[in-house]
Each structure stands twice: as C-alpha cells, then as structure tokens.
Amino acid sequence: MRTALRQLSLLAALAVLLVLSSPMAVADTAAGRAYHVAPAGADTASGTAARPLRTIGACLSRVRPGDTCLVHRGTYREQVTPPSGTKDAPVTIAAYGDGPVTVDGTEPVTGWRDAGGGLVAADTELPPDPDFNAVFLDNERAAEGRWPNSGADPLNITWAEADPTSTDQHIDDTDLPEADWTGATVHLWAGSNPWAQQTGTVTAAAPGKLDFKGGNYRCPPLCMGDQNYRNYYLVGSKAALDRPGEWYYDESAHRLYMVPPKGGMAGHTVTAKHRLWGVDLSDSSYVTVRGLNLFGTSLRTGNDSTGVTVDRLRAEYISEFSTLPMPPDSDLAIEPFEGHIVASRILDSGVQLLGTGNALKNSEISQSAGDGVLVRGTGHTVANNYIHDVGWMGSYTPGIEVNGNGHTVTHNTIRRTGRAAIDTAWQLNGTEYHDNRIAYNDMSEAMRTSRDGSPFYVCCSLNGSGSSIDHNTSHDADGQVGYYVDNYSGHFLLHHNVAWNTGARGTFFNGHTGPSIANRDHNSSYGVGISEQSVRLSGATDASGTYISNIIGPMPISVSQTGDPLPVVRSNLISEKPGYTDAVNGELWLKPDSPAIDAGEKVDGVTTDVRGAAPDQGAYEYGEPIWSTGCNLPGCQQRVRHGAWTATASDGTDASAVTDGDINTRWTAASSQAPGQDLTVDLGEAKTFDRLSLDAGRDTSGQPYGFSVSVSRDGKHWGEPLARVSGRSFTQDAVFPRQTTARHIKITLTERGPVPWVANDIRLYGEGPDATSTLHAEKATVVRGVERGTAATGVLGSGDWVGYRDVNVDGGQLTVRSASTCARNCSLELRLDAPDGPLAAVLPIKGSADWREQSVPLQRKVTGTHDLYLVARGERQVAALDWLTIRR
Known part of the structure; x- marks a missing residue:
C-alpha cells in the first residue's frame, strides 16, 4: 500500500495536459524574426511594432521557418494559409495579447x-x-x-x-x-x-x-x-x-x-x-496557431500535415449546411450501401485534424451543424478543450469524430450535441481503429436530435485492439446508453468509466446478429437513471473473450453466453445502495462503509492503484484521490448541484419525479396541455443559474409545446418571465438573458397541446462552477507553485495557491480533502477574489499521509459570484489538495 504523498509525483507528471500557457508576449518568439500585424497597418510596411502589416496574409508571405506573426487585436476578413516550418523551427501565428484577434469568414x-x-x-x-x-x-x-x-x-x-x-x-x-x-x-x-x-x-x-x-x-x-x-x-x-x-x-x-x-x-x-476554412493548413506542416478566434469559418490540416499545434483557439459558428446528401463513394472505406446516409457531412465539417501528429488543445469549439472536431489520420492529440452546441443537423456528426490510429483524446468537456459526444464512423474508417486512448472526458447533454445512440458511440465492425476507453464520465443524455460499442465491433477495452442518467444501460456491446469478440468492461460505476442493465452484451453469435468484472451498478449485467472461451462475468456489485457519496450528483466514489471496498479482483493493466487487501469494485479506489473529467477552461464547469429540491404541480398531481434526479422517472399532468398549467420547484436554498433544462424523456409525445420560466426568492413574489421556450425536442432549454439567483422556479405552459405534458427531470446550469459542488483541485482555473495531475495537485508549499474563477457561492462551511505530512503550524486560507483578498476562512492542517476531509466554518457567510483562492501557509510542504466545497 502506497501513501498518498508518494503518488503525487505521478499526478504531477500527468499535469502537462491541463496546464494553460501564459498569454503571448514578444519574448515567446524563440530565435526567429517577429512580424507585427494590426488593422491600422499597411502591407507595404516593415512589420515592426511601430510599422505593422495590415493583413495576416502579408505577414505569412514573408515568414521563414522559425518566424512569428504577432497579430494585434482586431477583425481580419481573410483566409490564412501558412507556409510550412520545420520540426525545429515552426512558423507561428499568435495573438499578440492586447485583445481578441478574430479571423472572420463572413463578408458584409x-x-x-x-x-x-x-x-x-x-x-x-x-x-x-x-x-x-x-x-x-x-x-x-x-x-x-x-x-x-x-x-x-x-x-x-x-x-x-x-x-x-x-x-x-x-x-x-x-x-x-x-x-x-x-x-x-x-x-x-x-x-x-x-x-x-x-x-x-x-x-x-x-x-x-x-x-x-x-x-x-x-x-x-x-x-x-x-x-x-x-x-x-x-x-x-x-x-x-x-x-x-x-x-x-x-x-x-x-x-x-x-x-x-x-x-x-x-x-x-x-x-x-464566404470562407469555409479561415485557417487553411491543408498544405502546411510544423505550424503553431495560438490564441486566435474564428467566426463563421473553421480550421483544417491536410492529409500530409504533421507537427501542427493549435492552442487556445476560440471557434464559433464553424460549419453550416442545410442538406444531408449521401457521402460520395470516395469518402467511404467499404462498399457503399443505403445506410451510409448517417455519415453525411462528417468529412466536410468541424475543426479538422488530418495527417499525422497534430494537436488541438486548450480551445473552445462551438456552434456547428456538423462535427465539432474531426480527428482523422494517426497520432493526433485533442486535449483540454470545451466543445459544445454542435451536430444539430442529426446525422452522425459528433462533438469529436475519431478515425484512425494512435490518437489521444483526453480531458475534453463535450456538451449539447445532436448525437454522440465522441464517435467513430465505420463507414469512413473501415476496419482500422486501434491504439487510441479516449480518457478523462466529460460527456453530457448528448443525443439532442436522435434517440438510438449514446454519448460515446462506436459503429461498426471495428477492431479496437490496443485502444483504451477509460476514466470518462457520461451523463444527462437523451439517448439509451452511456457507452455503446455497436454492431460486430470487438477488442474494445473499457475501464474506470462512470455513467448516470443515460437511459436503459450504462454500457452496451451490441452483437446484433454477428460476433462481438473480446470486449471488456472493468471497474466502471453506474448510477441513477439506468433502467434495464448496468452492462449488456446481446445478440452475439460469438462473444469469445468477453470479460466483465469489478462493476458497480443498480441493474443486472446481461451477457450472451456464446463463444470459446465463454464470456466471464464475475466480481460485480449489483445494488441500489452501493455506498456512493452522492449518486444524484454523479459523485460515485465510495463512502467508508461501502461493500465495494476491497471486494474486487486484480486485472492486469487495469487495477494499478490498489489500497488495502484487494482492488475495490467500481471506478474510484477508496482512499485514493478522486479523479475528475473534462477541461479546466471557462464554461467547463456549469452544472448546479442538485439538492433537496421539491416540485408542486398546479393540478395537484404528485410531481416528485421531476426533482428526484432520475431521468427514467416521469411526472404526467392530469389533462391535455393548456396555457396556465404550471410546475413550481423549490430548490431549498438560493442557487445561481442562467439555464434550465426540462427533460421530457425520449417518447414521441408529451413534450411541452411552449412554456415560460419565472423565478422568485420567496415563492410569493414572481417577476416577469425570464425565458420563453417553444419546440418539441426531448430536452428543452430555457436560457436567461443573465445569471439570476433564486430559490423558487415556476414553469408555466403558454401553448395548447393535444396530450398532457410530461417532465422527467429538471437540471440547472450556471456561467461558472457551483461551490456546493465538488471543486476538484486539478480543475482549478489558475495555480501557483504547484502542478496538477489527473486527480489532485502536488504538495503546496507556503505561499502557493490554487484558484477558481467566477464561482457561485452561497454557504458558510469550507470542506477540504487533502493529504499532508506537516507536523504543525500549517493551514489553508480561503481568500476571496485574489490570493491576498479578504480572508474567508482558515483551515488548520492536521498532518496525515492519507487523504482526509476537514471542515471549518467561514468567518462569515459568503454569497454571490467570487474568485476563490486556497492559499497554503506554514512549512515548505503544507498539503496536497484533492477537492473543496463550500456549503451551508
């Protein structure tokens, strides 16, 4: 058994995928020449800071390997087509740092x-x-x-x-x-x-x-x-x-x-x-693009591109189209047939990484009729990105489309997608899909314009040898499954994944009417909102090598007993009370009395961090740091923590299903939809939010034809509606013009409908993280003096800190989970709005090499939106931080 502090060096080594670079400065230009570009410049100028060029294109016509175009704030309506650099001397295009730099694909x-x-x-x-x-x-x-x-x-x-x-x-x-x-x-x-x-x-x-x-x-x-x-x-x-x-x-x-x-x-x-590709790298290699915004256009590399790095891109309205034609035969890897309509527009939309060994990191990609990101080729990295509001035309265009081999897709937040969050398309990739790592991604609000699918989806006839799908979270989706390996695919290894509110199943291996060979799921945790099986493999004519173990789930595991050797299903905990910390909020890590502790079996290459006599069942090893998923950029943490919410229907029916946190339970009104019918929700305490999602399930009827949303602090005085919504999608979003803080919410019908309206679940989202939720240390916005890993920080020394921007706070008690060997005079200070800002609490640290939770009252109750800083005081090594919360 290893102590917590001995593991911190490993966590710190993994932190490179999450750390954001500092803003661009002239000193970052390495050994080459730096040219300046500004809207007030002239393309006949010398390109110095005093005499900048006017267009990025003029700069790129002058650069040589190792040179940099430093682009000053402004809008540039042009297509950027960089020349290649070399491996040791890339060409760089970078925002200077004096304001937004936007490459605009539109014309007035x-x-x-x-x-x-x-x-x-x-x-x-x-x-x-x-x-x-x-x-x-x-x-x-x-x-x-x-x-x-x-x-x-x-x-x-x-x-x-x-x-x-x-x-x-x-x-x-x-x-x-x-x-x-x-x-x-x-x-x-x-x-x-x-x-x-x-x-x-x-x-x-x-x-x-x-x-x-x-x-x-x-x-x-x-x-x-x-x-x-x-x-x-x-x-x-x-x-x-x-x-x-x-x-x-x-x-x-x-x-x-x-x-x-x-x-x-x-x-x-x-x-x-006017321009599909505002940054066209299809003939470029060894180019770095840093800090640019794209509007109404996208970015692509080419089949021969290598060594391209795209960092801190903010791309909005990247792809738009109105038709879904059958892909041409040249786009297909196998003999075409009619079903290939699902692959429409996958190859001509999204931010595209083609070629070999390119990277997209620390970026926000949003608003696309098709893909968010297309990954195709070999050896690409997609890390720490926020991808949302994409794929609305309803083909198989996902948040991230992964084709090819040797890719790493990690620490991305993918939210609000028409179909899958992460997908691979057999029609475009044939039978080759191996050595890919899909890990530490958070996938939610998927399947908004479809129903038969999942946030993570594989189809079909793929051999996933050497690939690992691990340490991901899948939740709050409108499909049927959390992780779906469809139609004859085999050799897929899933482990340490988490799913809740994903419909019928946590994971589904679909043999359909053919083989489903050597698929595995180990140490995964499944929570509320799974109605049929925690794991299912069905329809397989041959399920040889199937291996399911160390699973925790609320529903049975069902596997076709075909093949030689027969599938192995063992060492699993099927229970509605497995000892999760907070299942409704997706905190599926174990409490001290969980029967899953030390109840698992060893699996080579999977159960690597073991404490106690044996591995634990489920995705989190008790006593280890709690790993988290998703990116650490603004917008990546939005979900408001679900508390003791209650709902009241105007027709007097029991509306408790609306607020139980389970998407599979349903409230149905007593009569057909009519204006004035309402649901009122009491959150139990004030919450700050700017979006409400009303999940009405995956049936074909019952979704409200129109409603408004009003809020109140006391449940008696209601203002004018903050949002009005129409539509009949599975989940309907009421988006408010600004963040609001309220305890009571009223949803009122504004249109008539032929059948009673229904509601399965209500979720709230805010502009920043909710301090009553778990704020993971590795998701901190900024850090000083310490590195972040996949599940904690290294050891903070005196004066080091971690900070979270724009946190919604309403509480009076700070709780911190940490590990420390400090013997005396060590503490963690909670400060507001700056590392040296007002002191809100001092938490004395009691030395313990094991991870432990400690709480302290705040000096005064804190409400509103604040930047939060946890500052270490005392000795050279104060404590390693796992997570913190601020609650009542």
Whole structure:
C-alpha cells in the first residue's frame, strides 16, 4: 500500500495536459524574426511594432521557418494559409495579447432595399455551393426561413408532424400552409426508430400535401409513413419567410431576402459566410496557431500535415449546411450501401485534424451543424478543450469524430450535441481503429436530435485492439446508453468509466446478429437513471473473450453466453445502495462503509492503484484521490448541484419525479396541455443559474409545446418571465438573458397541446462552477507553485495557491480533502477574489499521509459570484489538495 504523498509525483507528471500557457508576449518568439500585424497597418510596411502589416496574409508571405506573426487585436476578413516550418523551427501565428484577434469568414451584405411583402433584399454573391450558406444578423446566427417556425436554438427545434396517411415520398399534413413549396428542402426525422435524419427536395405541393425525392434511404426504419416518428420541417423557400431575421437566398438571381428586424435595417449589420476554412493548413506542416478566434469559418490540416499545434483557439459558428446528401463513394472505406446516409457531412465539417501528429488543445469549439472536431489520420492529440452546441443537423456528426490510429483524446468537456459526444464512423474508417486512448472526458447533454445512440458511440465492425476507453464520465443524455460499442465491433477495452442518467444501460456491446469478440468492461460505476442493465452484451453469435468484472451498478449485467472461451462475468456489485457519496450528483466514489471496498479482483493493466487487501469494485479506489473529467477552461464547469429540491404541480398531481434526479422517472399532468398549467420547484436554498433544462424523456409525445420560466426568492413574489421556450425536442432549454439567483422556479405552459405534458427531470446550469459542488483541485482555473495531475495537485508549499474563477457561492462551511505530512503550524486560507483578498476562512492542517476531509466554518457567510483562492501557509510542504466545497 502506497501513501498518498508518494503518488503525487505521478499526478504531477500527468499535469502537462491541463496546464494553460501564459498569454503571448514578444519574448515567446524563440530565435526567429517577429512580424507585427494590426488593422491600422499597411502591407507595404516593415512589420515592426511601430510599422505593422495590415493583413495576416502579408505577414505569412514573408515568414521563414522559425518566424512569428504577432497579430494585434482586431477583425481580419481573410483566409490564412501558412507556409510550412520545420520540426525545429515552426512558423507561428499568435495573438499578440492586447485583445481578441478574430479571423472572420463572413463578408458584409449591404445595399438593402424594399422587396415588397414585408421583405428587404440585397444583391450579393454568396459562395457557389448554397448548401453551406450562413447569414448573421448583428453577429448572431440568423435562421434560414423555415416552416414551422422555431426558436433560435437549433438543438431545440419545433417539428411538424405528418399525418399517418403519409407514405414513403409523400407527406399529408392538414396543418401545412398553402404555398408553393416546390424546390424547398424537406428535413426528415421519421421512422420506427430514427437513428439518423435525412433531407430531400420537394417536387410538388398542394394544400395539406407535398411530394419529395431523396431521403428515406432505409425504409423502415428511416422513412415517412405510418411510423412512430413522422417529424419534418421545410427550409430553403421564400414562402417560409414570416419572422424577423429569417432569410432566403435566390441562387439564380444572386439575391438575399430577409424579413427585417422591427424598425427596419437601420443600425443593424448583416454578414454572410464566404470562407469555409479561415485557417487553411491543408498544405502546411510544423505550424503553431495560438490564441486566435474564428467566426463563421473553421480550421483544417491536410492529409500530409504533421507537427501542427493549435492552442487556445476560440471557434464559433464553424460549419453550416442545410442538406444531408449521401457521402460520395470516395469518402467511404467499404462498399457503399443505403445506410451510409448517417455519415453525411462528417468529412466536410468541424475543426479538422488530418495527417499525422497534430494537436488541438486548450480551445473552445462551438456552434456547428456538423462535427465539432474531426480527428482523422494517426497520432493526433485533442486535449483540454470545451466543445459544445454542435451536430444539430442529426446525422452522425459528433462533438469529436475519431478515425484512425494512435490518437489521444483526453480531458475534453463535450456538451449539447445532436448525437454522440465522441464517435467513430465505420463507414469512413473501415476496419482500422486501434491504439487510441479516449480518457478523462466529460460527456453530457448528448443525443439532442436522435434517440438510438449514446454519448460515446462506436459503429461498426471495428477492431479496437490496443485502444483504451477509460476514466470518462457520461451523463444527462437523451439517448439509451452511456457507452455503446455497436454492431460486430470487438477488442474494445473499457475501464474506470462512470455513467448516470443515460437511459436503459450504462454500457452496451451490441452483437446484433454477428460476433462481438473480446470486449471488456472493468471497474466502471453506474448510477441513477439506468433502467434495464448496468452492462449488456446481446445478440452475439460469438462473444469469445468477453470479460466483465469489478462493476458497480443498480441493474443486472446481461451477457450472451456464446463463444470459446465463454464470456466471464464475475466480481460485480449489483445494488441500489452501493455506498456512493452522492449518486444524484454523479459523485460515485465510495463512502467508508461501502461493500465495494476491497471486494474486487486484480486485472492486469487495469487495477494499478490498489489500497488495502484487494482492488475495490467500481471506478474510484477508496482512499485514493478522486479523479475528475473534462477541461479546466471557462464554461467547463456549469452544472448546479442538485439538492433537496421539491416540485408542486398546479393540478395537484404528485410531481416528485421531476426533482428526484432520475431521468427514467416521469411526472404526467392530469389533462391535455393548456396555457396556465404550471410546475413550481423549490430548490431549498438560493442557487445561481442562467439555464434550465426540462427533460421530457425520449417518447414521441408529451413534450411541452411552449412554456415560460419565472423565478422568485420567496415563492410569493414572481417577476416577469425570464425565458420563453417553444419546440418539441426531448430536452428543452430555457436560457436567461443573465445569471439570476433564486430559490423558487415556476414553469408555466403558454401553448395548447393535444396530450398532457410530461417532465422527467429538471437540471440547472450556471456561467461558472457551483461551490456546493465538488471543486476538484486539478480543475482549478489558475495555480501557483504547484502542478496538477489527473486527480489532485502536488504538495503546496507556503505561499502557493490554487484558484477558481467566477464561482457561485452561497454557504458558510469550507470542506477540504487533502493529504499532508506537516507536523504543525500549517493551514489553508480561503481568500476571496485574489490570493491576498479578504480572508474567508482558515483551515488548520492536521498532518496525515492519507487523504482526509476537514471542515471549518467561514468567518462569515459568503454569497454571490467570487474568485476563490486556497492559499497554503506554514512549512515548505503544507498539503496536497484533492477537492473543496463550500456549503451551508
């Protein structure tokens, strides 16, 4: 048995993946020459700080290996195409550090004139492929005209529902407005089990009817007709323009139409996408891109690129498209067939790492109709990134698409995706997928526009030899499974993963009707919100080499008993009370009285950190530091800790299922939806949040047709609604214009609906971490004098500190988990807003080489949003820090 302090050197060695570099300065330019670029410069200038160049392109025309373009704050509407450097002398493009540097892929649209019918128009040349058009009004995404109208959030859309008399290429819908819809794009989410969405083109329309071609590549289960799902919408037609900000582009006339904002176009700016790749590294190697922002465009490397590092990128609105065509045969690794529609747009969207040995780190990637990040080739690293609001068109485009071999994908937070958070596509990758490490990623709010899938998804016929999927968390998703290895894939090793609120299962190995060989799951922990099996392997004709052990879960493990040797299932704890610390909040580490302690078996290469007589069952070894997942960038920690919440329904029905933290329990109203029906939630204490998620389950009906959200501090005085929501997606988000602090929340229906409304779960999110949740030391925003590992810091010496930015605080007691060999006069000080800011608490450290929790009251109750600093005082070695909380 090793002491906690002996492990800290290992943790510190792993910290390099999480540490953010310091802001760019001129001194960082190594041995090469530094050229300056600024909006007020001139491309004929010398490029010094006093005489900067005007464009990044002019700088890149001058650089040689080892040189740097230092780009000053401003917006640069150009395509950046760097030359190659060398392994020892890369070319660098870096933000100077005096403000945001944005490479903008859009161009202004001007010359607006009245076009009649309440529309304005401007003549403009948009890119030659209309499928990739995107328009922005006042730097926000403008919606292409569509029917039915929907809200601004493309992951929470309103669908039309076809009548059951519809057929394969024909829609009957009595609600369809009479208009000339010919040529419009019909977007379909239909079938008995629609695991992908499709698009087609309207060929004829009549009142309440339309015909289309395309789509329906698999019928069933993906087709319109008398099916469980008959959802669709129309886009790409001038007839759909009826809402301020909507647009339509007439390709033949080169004319952009828009419904103007109230008050007209004066004072508003409109831009349109012109460049798919704002930073194009497809012919570049040994280039470093650091600190840039992208708007309305993306970044890519090429199949021959190597040695490219992209650091601190902030990319927004990276990919937009309106159709889902069948991928060309040249994009497919195996013989094509109709089901390949699911792979549409995987290879032409997202931030793309192609080639060999490139890296994306410390970056935020958001707003994409397709991929967030595409990883394809060999040996890439994707580390410490925040990827969110992507994949809304509903094909298999995920937060991170992993194709190829030898990649490392670690410490990423992936949130709010149309389908998977992390995915690999067999259609594009064939049978080769090996030696990949997928670890310490946090995947949540996935499967927003699909149902048959999971946050982590593998499909299909893949050999995962040498790969490891470990130390990940999967939770609060709208699919059916936490980790899904689908259709004939084998040799996948999963271990030390965590899942809760993922639907039917924690992990699913789907043999379907073929082999599922040598798949393994060890030491994983599954919590609430799993209704059928903790682990399942089914349908396999051959499950040889399957090995499931050291699992903790609330539901049984089910494995096909086929193959030679037969599957091994042993040393597992199936219990609704396994001794988790706080299952509702995903804290599935063990309490001292858990029956899982020392109850596991040794597994070579898996049970490496053992304390006591034997390994523990589950993902966390009792007495070890508590490892965490996800990135440490702003926005990575948002979930508000669930407490003793209660819900009351206006119709008097029992609404306790809404606030029990389990997505599989459901409240159903007593009657069909009508304005004024409400749910009121008492949080038990004030919480700070700016988004509410109403999870209404994965059924086809019952989602509210429209609602508003109001808040109150006392449950008696209610202000005006902070948000109004429409749409019928599985989970609907009410986003508030600002952070608010309240104890009581009221959700009130604003629309009628044909069936009673339902709610399975309510979740809250804020702009920063919640101090009542566990603040892991390795997730600190800033540190001084100490390194962070995967599950703690090294030993803080006197004057060292860890800091967390913009933390929501409402509590009076500090609890810290630490380990120390300090004999006397050591303490940890909690200070507000700065390392030398107001003192909130002093926690004396009692020397113990083992990890232990200690608490102390705050000198006064602290509320509001603060930066928090934990400062070490005393000897040269004070303590190593695992986590802290501030609660009542």
